[in-house]
Amino acid sequence: MKTLLLTLALLAAFTDVTFLTNVHCQKCVEKLEENLAFEKGVKDLKVNLKDKTVYVRYDSTKTNVEKLRKVINKLGYSAEIKK
Amino acid sequence: MKNFRKIGLLLLAALLPLGTLVAQEMPDTVGMYRDRTDSLSEAVTVSAQGGNFLSKRSDLRTEIISAAGLCKMACCNLAESFENSASVSVGYSDAVTGARQIRLLGLSGIYTQMLDENRPVMRGLSAPFGLSYVPGQWLESIQIAKGAASVINGLEGITGQINMEHRKPTDEKPLFVNASVMSDTKADLNLASSLQLGDSWSTVILGHASGNFLKMDHNKDGFLDDPLQLTYSLANRWLYYAPDGLQVRFGLKGLRHTSRGGEMSGPWKSDIGNTYLNAYCKVGVPLNEDNSRNLAVVADGSYHKMDAVFGPSTYNPEQGSAFLNLLYQDQTIEQHHFTLGLTGIYDHLVQPLSRFGLPAPLPCSLAMAGAFGEYTFHLEEKLTFIGGLHANWYGDWYKGEYAGKGFKLSPRVTVKYAPIEQVVLRFNGGRGLRYSHPLIDHIGVFSTGKALDVNYSGNPLEDAWTFGGNATFYFPLGEHDASLSLDYFRTQFTQQVIADYERFDNAVSFYQLRSLSNGRSFTNAYQIDFSCEPVERLTLTLTARYTDARTTLLPHNVREGSVGQLRETPMTSRAKAVLNIQYATHLKKWIFDFTASLNGSCRVYDFMKDQTDAQGNLLYPNGRTPVYPLLFVQVTRRFKGWEIYLGGENLTNFTQKHVILGTRRADGTVDTSLPNFDASCVWGPLMGIKAYAGVRITLWKTV
Numbered sequence: 001m002k003t004l005l006l007t008l009a010l011l012a013a014f015t016d017v018t019f020l021t022n023v024h025c026q027k028c029v030e031k032l033e034e035n036l037a038f039e040k041g042v043k044d045l046k047v048n049l050k051d052k053t054v055y056v057r058y059d060s061t062k063t064n065v066e067k068l069r070k071v072i073n074k075l076g077y078s079a080e081i082k083k
Numbered sequence: 084m085k086n087f088r089k090i091g092l093l094l095l096a097a098l099l100p101l102g103t104l105v106a107q108e109m110p111d112t113v114g115m116y117r118d119r120t121d122s123l124s125e126a127v128t129v130s131a132q133g134g135n136f137l138s139k140r141s142d143l144r145t146e147i148i149s150a151a152g153l154c155k156m157a158c159c160n161l162a163e164s165f166e167n168s169a170s171v172s173v174g175y176s177d178a179v180t181g182a183r184q185i186r187l188l189g190l191s192g193i194y195t196q197m198l199d200e201n202r203p204v205m206r207g208l209s210a211p212f213g214l215s216y217v218p219g220q221w222l223e224s225i226q227i228a229k230g231a232a233s234v235i236n237g238l239e240g241i242t243g244q245i246n247m248e249h250r251k252p253t254d255e256k257p258l259f260v261n262a263s264v265m266s267d268t269k270a271d272l273n274l275a276s277s278l279q280l281g282d283s284w285s286t287v288i289l290g291h292a293s294g295n296f297l298k299m300d301h302n303k304d305g306f307l308d309d310p311l312q313l314t315y316s317l318a319n320r321w322l323y324y325a326p327d328g329l330q331v332r333f334g335l336k337g338l339r340h341t342s343r344g345g346e347m348s349g350p351w352k353s354d355i356g357n358t359y360l361n362a363y364c365k366v367g368v369p370l371n372e373d374n375s376r377n378l379a380v381v382a383d384g385s386y387h388k389m390d391a392v393f394g395p396s397t398y399n400p401e402q403g404s405a406f407l408n409l410l411y412q413d414q415t416i417e418q419h420h421f422t423l424g425l426t427g428i429y430d431h432l433v434q435p436l437s438r439f440g441l442p443a444p445l446p447c448s449l450a451m452a453g454a455f456g457e458y459t460f461h462l463e464e465k466l467t468f469i470g471g472l473h474a475n476w477y478g479d480w481y482k483g484e485y486a487g488k489g490f491k492l493s494p495r496v497t498v499k500y501a502p503i504e505q506v507v508l509r510f511n512g513g514r515g516l517r518y519s520h521p522l523i524d525h526i527g528v529f530s531t532g533k534a535l536d537v538n539y540s541g542n543p544l545e546d547a548w549t550f551g552g553n554a555t556f557y558f559p560l561g562e563h564d565a566s567l568s569l570d571y572f573r574t575q576f577t578q579q580v581i582a583d584y585e586r587f588d589n590a591v592s593f594y595q596l597r598s599l600s601n602g603r604s605f606t607n608a609y610q611i612d613f614s615c616e617p618v619e620r621l622t623l624t625l626t627a628r629y630t631d632a633r634t635t636l637l638p639h640n641v642r643e644g645s646v647g648q649l650r651e652t653p654m655t656s657r658a659k660a661v662l663n664i665q666y667a668t669h670l671k672k673w674i675f676d677f678t679a680s681l682n683g684s685c686r687v688y689d690f691m692k693d694q695t696d697a698q699g700n701l702l703y704p705n706g707r708t709p710v711y712p713l714l715f716v717q718v719t720r721r722f723k724g725w726e727i728y729l730g731g732e733n734l735t736n737f738t739q740k741h742v743i744l745g746t747r748r749a750d751g752t753v754d755t756s757l758p759n760f761d762a763s764c765v766w767g768p769l770m771g772i773k774a775y776a777g778v779r780i781t782l783w784k785t786v
Contacts, residue, residue, distance in 0.1 A: 031255055031783060037670040038723030045670060076255070076786045 014043055017065050019054045019072060019079040023047065031075055039063065039071055053082060134665060134676075135168060135624060137555060137568055137612060142467050142499045143232055144509055144553035144570055146170055146612075148225040155665065155676045156715055157263060157730060157775050158219035159271050159293065161247065166715065167678045169610060169626035169661045170227055171245070173214075177530035177763040178742040179344040179353045180393075181310045182211040188229065188242040188572050189606035189630030189655055193524045194517070194547070196232075196240030199247050201381070202363055203237055207430055207518075208387045208402040211526045212357055216316065216338055218291045220261040220273040220779075223248045230551045230572055231495045231513030234455045234471035235410065235422060238493050241515030241547045242574055250275045252285035252322040255784035263728075263777030267309060267770060269295040271777075279784075283325060289318040300347050301771060304743045305752035306762070308770055310344025310353065328369035336361040345394070351755035353530065354392040361385040375415045381408040393529035394755060396438035400523070405429045420459040427452040434522070441535050445481040449518045449542055452476050469497040471513070479518070481541055488544045491516055505557045505564075512550035518542045521593050525582040527763030528591045532745070534758065536592040539580060543595055546578040551608075565615035576604040579634075584653070584688045586637045589758035599635050600645045606632040606652070620667040627660040629683075639689065651686045654766055658683030674719040676730075684708045685766055690759075694744050697751035702741050708766045711737045725780040732773045739767035 023029060029047045032054060036045050041062030046055040056068055065081065072079035134152030138145040148164060158164045162183035165171040176182035185192035197205040197213065205213030229243040236244065250259070254277035261273040274290040294313040301308055320334035338359040345352035363383040370376040383406040391398045410424040428451045436443035453475030460468040473495070477488035495513030502508075519542055522528070528535060551572030557564040579596040581604070586592040596602040610628040617623060632652035637644070661680045667673065684707040694702045717730035745753035745760040753760055 027254065034781070035723065035783060037672070038721075042670070074785045075783065 013059055013061055014057050015060045016055065016057050017068065018082040019056070019069065020082045021052055021054055021072060021077045021079055023049055023052055023054075023077060025049070028077065032072065032077065035075055036068070036071060039068065042068075054079070134622070134663065136614060137566060138226075139507060139555070139557070139566075141226075141228070142469060142497050142509070143228040143230060143511055144551075144568075145229075146227040148227070150223050153219050153222055153225070154719065154728070154779075155663070156678065156717060157265065157732065157777070159263065159269070160215045160219055161217035161222070161225075162214035164219050164222070164225060166713075167661055167663050167680075168227065169612075169628045169659050169680075170229065172656060172659060172682075175765045175769060176211060177527040178765055178769055179306060179310065179530050179762050180355060180526070181215065181312055181342050181344065182526055183214045184211070185214065186655070187227070187245075188549070188574055188608040189632040189652070190242050190574060191524070193519075194241040194515070194545075194574070196236065196244045197247075198236060198244055200249065201236055201246060202365075202383045203239060203406055203428070204361075204383075204385075206239070206404060207432065207520050208389060208400050208523055209359060209385070210520075211523060212340065212355075216314070216340065216359065217247060218271070218273050218289075218293075218316075220259075220271075221249055221275065221289050221291065221318070223250050229553075229570065230511040231497075231515060231549045232511070233469070233497075234457055234473040234493070234495050234513075235408075235424065237426060237428065237451075238473055238475070238515050239517040241517065241545075241549055242572075249318075249320065250277060250287055250289065252277055252287040252320055253279065254287065255279075256781055257784055258780070258782040260780040261777060263775055265295075265775040266773050267295060267299060268297040269293065269309075284321070284323055286319065286321045289316075289320070291316045298347060302738065302740065302742070303751070304741070305346050305349060305750075306743055307344045307347060310342045312340070312342045314338070314340040328367075328374055330367040331364070332366075333364040334362070346755065349752070349755060351394040351760075352392065353394070356390045358388045359385065360387075371415075376413050377411075379408075379410045379412070381410075382406070391529070394532070396436070396529055398434070398436050398438070398522075398529060400432060400434040403431045418461050420461070422455075422457040422459075424455050425453075426455060430518070432520075436522075438529070439534060441537070444522065445541075447482075447542060448480045450478045451518075452478075465501055467497070467499040469495075471495045475516070477516070477518075477544055479541055486541055491544075507555045508552070509554075510550075510552040513548070515547050515549060517545050519545050519580040521580050521582065524580070525591070525593075527765075528582065530762040531591070532589070532755065532758045532760035533584075534587075534590040536587060536590050538592065538594040538598065543578060543580050545576065545580060547574055547576040549574040560615050561617035562619050563616050565613070568610075568612040570608070570610040570612075572608045574606050574608075579604050581634060581636070583636050584764075585639060585690065587640060588690065592637070594637065596635070598645060599637070599647045601647060601649075602635045603649055604634045604652075606630060620669075620671075622663075622665045624663045625661070627658070629658045630655065631657070653686050653688050654764070656683050656685045656766070672721050674717075674721070676715075676717040676719075678715040680713045682711050682713065682767070684710050687766070688764065691744065691764060694741070695747075696741055697747060708739075711735075711767060713737065713768065724782065725778065727776070727778050729776050730774070732775070733768055733770065734772055736772040737768060738771050739765065739769060742769060 032047045041059040044057035069079045134155050135148050162173050165173050172186040176184050187195045226246045232244045256277050259275040264270045271293040277287045279285045292315045299308045316338035318336040323331040340357040342355045366380045368378045385404045387402045389400050407427045413421045430449045433446040434444040455473040457471035473493040475491050493514040497511040500508045553570045555568040557566050583592040608630045612626045614624040632655045634652045635647040635649050637647045664677045666675045687703045691703050692706050712735050714734035719728040743753045743762050746757050748754050
């Protein structure tokens with residue numbers, strides 16, 4: 001029961017965000033995946049080339065949207081939050 | 084499965100002929116096309132886990148070993164990259180020199196055309212050691228296409244083509260470093276640096292150094308298990324891309340390799356030095372705005388020098404080669420594409436040889452010049468028909484004296500039919516031709532005390548037809564579509580140089596298939612591949628093949644006569660099965676790889692049936708080698724910008740016992756001074772269990 005409560009508490013701290021980017025090829029996907037996966041607080045990640053989106057689930061106690069956006073920008077890609 | 088399909092598209096672009104260079108080679112232009120929205124709309128994400136898989140989009144039956152696949156094992160060099168493929172078998176030419184050889188469709192790798200980004204490589208003198216000269220970590224992917232491929236790259240691919248894609252100048256990785264060490268002291272260092280210099284220019288520098296430094300003789304046969312080797316190579320590749328679509332690619336490569344093997348303390352040594360230089364240039368010129376009409380030029384030149392001592396023999400061949408391809412491609416009509424081209428290959432060889440009074444092969448010049456055309460018909464995604472015709476003139480000179488093979492016509496056909504999305508049917512067939520280099524093609528004969536009985540002159544032109552097909556089915560299972568693929572290919576030679584170890588005692592007899600009144604040489608190769616992802620991030624592939632290879636061989640100890648007997652081709656494994664399982668944790672921070680293979684038996688040479696171990700027991704009482712398993716495991720831990728991996732090879736510790744054959748001395752070692760000494764009868768692993776560890780560091784480009 002304790003474990004379940006702890007898991008629920010952790011999940012509650014996780015936040016989802018989807019960025020629209022200008023990725024255009026598989027190598028862009030690789031570059032974003034290889035770098036974002038190891039950013040502090042990132043818990044899940046999906047880069048979709050067809051939709052040109054980057055979905056990130058993150059721990060809001062360790063990172064935030066602005067930090068993630070900066071990481072994507074630093075890698076050379078645009079990042080606008082998809083509403 | 085959609086993911087696989089889409090990376091297939093990307094890699095298909097890489098496989099396509101250079102004529103499509105302008106329009107197709109966009110996948111590696113990441114940096115230049117940052118803001119493009121049109122170029123790769125179809126090329127969508129793929130699981131980075133995908134190691135080896137069958138391309139759905141390819142017109143030929145094509146197995147792709149991706150960058151992820153090249154990281155599943157130590158894969159120090161190209162030869163080792165095929166360990167988890169059932170299509171390609173990897174072995175040694177002999178037990179002393181370290182030369183590796185592959186087999187595709189049950190035939191020696193000399194019948195498989197090796198391509199470096201669609202330029203023919205590893206030809207002639209470069210073939211025996213070439214597979215060890217391409218570091219696995221220099222490569223981005225490998226494509227193995229079975230059967231008679233497009234005529235555009237020439238006709239030397241009889242059983243298929245293996246194309247290597249190197250790391251690209253446009254990769255946004257200014258620095259990549261890979262270092263690894265094996266428990267047998269083999270150490271590898273690879274460097275790659277891709278740099279973009281403005282909008283039009285980019286380059287990649289590739290460096291490699293490797294070697295093993297400790298003498299080992301685990302099986303106590305008096306010979307080094309693995310020769311001491313040192314290899315270093317450097318390559319530099321450039322890409323220029325003009326805003327109007329013009330592309331120029333050129334590069335240089337240099338390599339030096341030394342190998343010292345043979346007896347630990349006895350007199351029989353092998354001492355080999357290889358120097359290899361290569362330069363190439365490819366130019367693609369668009370002829371209209373959408374690049375649907377274009378011209379391409381591919382030029383390649385190489386020089387290879389070998390200085391070799393094999394016991395009492397010395398062999399110091401040199402080869403200079405040039406290759407030129409001019410292509411015009413028209414894709415203006417959507418359903419009908421045309422390619423026309425002119426091609427030429429020129430090789431000049433000198434082969435100083437000293438071996439038991441055998442005359443050295445004459446200096447020779449081998450030339451091929453021709454024209455080709457290829458027509459492609461597309462009916463949406465359902466049907467593709469490709470018909471190609473190559474018209475070639477073959478001319479060869481020996482010490483200036485002409486002995487040409489004349490004019491040859493070679494047709495090739497490919498059909499791909501996908502009646503529904505879940506089913507792909509393929510057929511291809513055609514003729515292949517290659518100049519043989521009997522001594523180089525069978526370099527293992529130097530690691531014997533045998534006499535060479537030569538019954539050919541010059542470089543006979545080997546001639547074969549290959550036909551085959553493939554049916555692939557896709558069905559839902561687990562996380563994505565699973566695939567099941569069935570293949571059948573048949574290669575039938577009309578001319579072949581046969582190296583017969585069985586005709587005479589203590590001799591290798593070389594003769595031509597056409598010199599036999601009833602000569603036949605063929606292989607039938609069957610293969611089944613199954614691939615699925617039963618749960619997320621767990622991939623499973625299972626492949627199995629069966630090969631029926633037969634050759635007409637002359638009877639034992641009969642010098643006259645031309646009537647032979649059709650027999651199972653010796654030293655050719657009948658079957659192989661490979662299971663690969665990979666599991667990656669969330670965000671792929673840990674990756675676990677497990678590969679198991681079961682290798683079938685082969686018929687040994689007749690003289691091997693009488694061979695005994697030190698206790699006098701027959702080594703091959705039923706005339707066949709045993710079936711043996713191999714196991715490989717690897718664990719990878721990934722961090723931001725770097726990863727470490729630990730692995731084990733040949734965990735069953737199976738090795739071929741008594742790999743050195745001949746008359747045994749009192750201490751059980753073989754007497755290398757006698758003509759029955761033979762270190763070339765290799766069918767299994769020479770090294771037992773090995774552990775390795777390595778690190779890969781990647782520095783990504785940022786703004």
